Amino acid sequence: xxxxxxxxxxxxxxxxxxxxxxxxxxxxxxxxxxxxxxxxxxxxxxxxxxxxxxxxxxxxxxxxxxxxxxxxxxxxxxxxxxxxxxxxxxxxxxxxxxxxxxxxxxxxxxxxxxxxxxxxxxxxxxxxxxxxxxxxxxxxxxxxxxxxxxxxxxxxxxxxxxxxxxxxxxxxxxxxxxxxxxxxxxxxxxxxxxxxxxxxxxxxxxxxxxxxxxxxxxxxxxxxxxxxxxxxxxxxxxxxxxxxxxxxxxxxxxxxxxxxxxxxxxxxxxxxxxxxxxxxxxxxxxxxxxxxxxxxxxxxxxxxxxxxxxxxxxxxxxxxxxxxxxxxxxxxxxxxxxxxxxxxxxxxxxxxxxxxxxxxxxxxxxxxxxxxxxxxxxxxxxxxxxxxxxxxxxxxxxxxxxxxxxxxxxxxxxxxxxxxxxxxxxxxxxxxxxxxxxxxxxxxxxxx
Amino acid sequence: xxxxxxxxxxxxxxxxxxxxxxxxxxxxxxxxxxxxxxxxxxxxxxxxxxxxxxxxxxxxxxxxxxxxxxxxxxxxxxxxxxxxxxxxxxxxxxxxxxxxxxxxxxxxxxxxxxxxxxxxxxxxxxxxxxxxxxxxxxxxxxxxxxxxxxxxxxxxxxxxxxxxxxxxxxxxxxxxxxxxxxxxxxxxxxxxxxxxxxxxxxxxxxxxxxxxxxxxxxxxxxxxx
Numbered sequence: 297x298x299x300x301x302x303x304x305x306x307x308x309x310x311x312x313x314x315x316x317x318x319x320x321x322x323x324x325x326x327x328x329x330x331x332x333x334x335x336x337x338x339x340x341x342x343x344x345x346x347x348x349x350x351x352x353x354x355x356x357x358x359x360x361x362x363x364x365x366x367x368x369x370x371x372x373x374x375x376x377x378x379x380x381x382x383x384x385x386x387x388x389x390x391x392x393x394x395x396x397x398x399x400x401x402x403x404x405x406x407x408x409x410x411x412x413x414x415x416x417x418x419x420x421x422x423x424x425x426x427x428x429x430x431x432x433x434x435x436x437x438x439x440x441x442x443x444x445x446x447x448x449x450x451x452x453x454x455x456x457x458x459x460x461x462x463x464x465x466x467x468x469x470x471x472x473x474x475x476x477x478x479x480x481x482x483x484x485x486x487x488x489x490x491x492x493x494x495x496x497x498x499x500x501x502x503x504x505x506x507x508x509x510x511x512x513x514x515x516x517x518x519x520x521x522x523x524x525x526x527x528x529x530x531x532x533x534x535x536x537x538x539x540x541x542x543x544x545x546x547x548x549x550x551x552x553x554x555x556x557x558x559x560x561x562x563x564x565x566x567x568x569x570x571x572x573x574x575x576x577x578x579x580x581x582x583x584x585x586x587x588x589x590x591x592x593x594x595x596x597x598x599x600x601x602x603x604x605x606x607x608x609x610x611x612x613x614x615x616x617x618x619x620x621x622x623x624x625x626x627x628x629x630x631x632x633x634x635x636x637x638x639x640x641x642x643x644x645x646x647x648x649x650x651x652x653x654x655x656x657x658x659x660x661x662x663x664x665x666x667x668x669x670x671x672x673x674x675x676x677x678x679x680x681x682x683x684x685x686x687x688x689x690x691x692x693x694x695x696x697x698x699x700x701x702x703x704x705x706x707x708x709x710x711x712x713x714x715x716x717x718x719x720x721x722x723x724x725x726x727x728x729x730x731x732x733x734x735x736x737x738x739x740x741x742x743x744x
Numbered sequence: 745x746x747x748x749x750x751x752x753x754x755x756x757x758x759x760x761x762x763x764x765x766x767x768x769x770x771x772x773x774x775x776x777x778x779x780x781x782x783x784x785x786x787x788x789x790x791x792x793x794x795x796x797x798x799x800x801x802x803x804x805x806x807x808x809x810x811x812x813x814x815x816x817x818x819x820x821x822x823x824x825x826x827x828x829x830x831x832x833x834x835x836x837x838x839x840x841x842x843x844x845x846x847x848x849x850x851x852x853x854x855x856x857x858x859x860x861x862x863x864x865x866x867x868x869x870x871x872x873x874x875x876x877x878x879x880x881x882x883x884x885x886x887x888x889x890x891x892x893x894x895x896x897x898x899x900x901x902x903x904x905x906x907x908x909x910x911x912x913x914x915x916x917x918x919x920x921x922x923x924x925x926x927x928x929x930x931x932x933x934x935x936x937x938x939x940x941x942x943x944x945x946x947x948x949x950x951x952x953x954x955x956x957x958x959x960x961x962x963x964x965x966x967x968x969x
Contacts, residue, residue: 332963445846445865448827450788450808477962489867489886491906494961499884503864504823504842513783517804520759521788
């Protein structure tokens with residue numbers, strides 16, 4: 297070894313800043329180059345306390361399980377029992393969330409309808425109105441009543457099996473929708489009564505009511521137009537779940553839909569998705585508390601969404617007090633969104649399978665979040681429907697497996713007592729004991 | 745003429761009677777008495793009938809109307825004729841906020857004044873206001889015509905798309921992307937027809953036209969790279 301090397305002064309290792317990480321710096325450079333905020337689809341990608349931070353305890357000497365494949369474990373749910381003449385009955389506690397024609401192709405909407413109908417559950421329109429394909433292939437269709445009122449009309453309203461008044465969504469509580477020009481095709485433009493090719497921004501609040509007192513009157517109007525036949529849902533983002541749920545119930549909602557920050561959107565600002573709203577785990581117990589305080593738990597049904605991926609997540613939502621869940625992103629993945637089979641094309645778009653979220657650009661290689669006729673040809677709605685049905689079946693079987701293991705003959709019989717938490721944060725949010733203890737932060741009668 | 749007493753009948757039964765009328769109905773004329781400011785009167789009607797409301801109404805009178813000719817012999821609360829598809833709604837008095845919101849078609853005539861957000865997000869409806877309108881009117885107005893024979897408040901036509909706004913009096917301020925535009929002969933023809941139809945004797949030549957500068961239609965992106 298040379299003398300020079302022997303006497304070399306030790307060098308510090310280059311250290312990347314945690315604050316100014318590669319991702320942060322790349323975004324600064326992108327912003328500096330373009331002068332526009334990053335717009336993308338999907339929900340929050342940051343790590344937040346989630347259902348994985350909860351575990352079921354299962355049966356033991358003090359609780360005995362049901363036989364895994366033989367004993368009955370019901371999954372049917374009735375939604376809208378409070379005021380509607382015709383509540384919706386679904387076979388499984390999993391519904392398909394609102395996603396618009398415009399953000400999704402007609403074929404993708406058809407597949408959602410096919411899959412949901414085969415599984416015995418409902419699907420939901422989105423910003424942009426009701427399409428013939430969607431109504432035709434959905435045995436139970438929830439019609440969203442959004443601030444934009446694109447395509448809103450009394451005929452479609454009366455064709456719906458339920459109406460969902462959208463006040464907010466988890467990806468962007470307080471924000472409106474976006475549909476950029478690349479996806480405003482002739483048909484989308486015609487349905488929304490907008491010029492073709494514009495970057496369309498939907499309003500963030502309803503044009504003809506403000507506040508809960510007005511909402512009560514708006515719900516009255518919708519009931520009068522539809523003859524009090526169908527349930528009225530009110531959808532809120534995970535902002536202030538206790539108060540929002542309370543006010544929705546007081547305004548006359550049959551069902552409250554609560555969407556956490558992991559819930560997807562077709563397109564909005566990344567800063568909005570990642571920095572506004574709460575994880576769904578932090579919202580469910582607060583919404584249930586509101587319902588219990590009003591003596592309305594199970595009388596007004598609670599549907600929760602935002603990062604529900606499998607039957608364990610479904611079962612955990614049930615245990616925390618929800619009546620059903622709603623899935624959007626997971627349903628798209630089941631259809632084929634972000635599938636590695638398209639990896640070469642994702643690479644060409646500067647991304648990779650699993651990370652593709654530029655849905656607003658309309659270049660989806662899987663032909664799902666696009667209006668491009670050539671790309672849409674890649675997606676088979678019949679095959680998509682089959683895949684979605686299979687996925688919903690698996691989720692349901694998984695939820696039943698867990699419910700039986702906890703000794704429950706209906707998934708609704710799961711309860712917080714069946715759960716423990718792996719982290720302090722999850723224990724505090726879900727209000728279930730930290731694993732190995734009988735305590736959670738904020739537990740009544742205990743000090744911090 | 746069939747007379748319906750709202751207080752005696754109740755809202756549901758009243759709306760049901762009106763909603764049950766079809767294109768072929770012989771019962772063309774309806775009169776509603778004792779409205780007493782009730783909400784959601786004559787909503788969701790879909791038949792070529794004439795409905796006269798004797799008195800003032802609450803929220804959403806004539807909401808989502810199709811075909812019917814609804815006449816309010818009084819003033820109207822918020823959201824009158826919201827999301828109207830076709831037909832006419834005529835208000836003898838004043839209208840509260842959000843008049844004609846998101847209307848897709850038909851004609852709304854307000855013989856008095858309209859409050860804020862008149863014609864918000866309108867999508868094809870024609871609205872004629874004989875008096876003044878309040879602030880933020882025609883916000884995000886997509887299509888249709890808003891005619892104001894008096895003055896307009898602040899931020900008229902903010903973020904407007906392709907709706908046409910005609911104002912005879914002053915405009916306190918224009919909203920983002922709303923500008924005064926040339927009044928061409930075809931606009932005078934539209935205006936003349938709407939004024940005549942709504943029983944207003946103002947002259948089209950007295951109006952100015954406002955519409956979109958179309959500068960907000962697409963995001964501004966620096967493409968220097």
